[in-house]
Amino acid sequence: xxxxxxxxxxxxxxxxxxxxxxxxxxxxxxxxxxxxxxxxxxxxxxxxxxxxxxxxxxxxxxxxxxxxxxxxxx
Numbered sequence: 001x002x003x004x005x006x007x008x009x010x011x012x013x014x015x016x017x018x019x020x021x022x023x024x025x026x027x028x029x030x031x032x033x034x035x036x037x038x039x040x041x042x043x044x045x046x047x048x049x050x051x052x053x054x055x056x057x058x059x060x061x062x063x064x065x066x067x068x069x070x071x072x073x074x
Contacts, residue, residue: 002023004016007065013035016057032052033049033051
């Protein structure tokens with residue numbers, strides 16, 4: 001387990017890592033994942049469980065995901 005950045009986009013949580021990372025190798029071998037999002041000290045907590053789906057954030061199937069973080073920073 002290790003922390004990662006994540007985004008909630010169009011009803012889905014997205015987390016990233018390097019394509020050749022140990023994290024992705026593990027997820028490719030076992031798609032069952034859990035994620036926890038916290039904010040502050042026990043003031044906000046979301047726990048999700050599900051199956052990982054590998055997606056290229058720049059690809060057409062991502063539906064504009066790559067533009068989303070840039071829009072947040074404007």
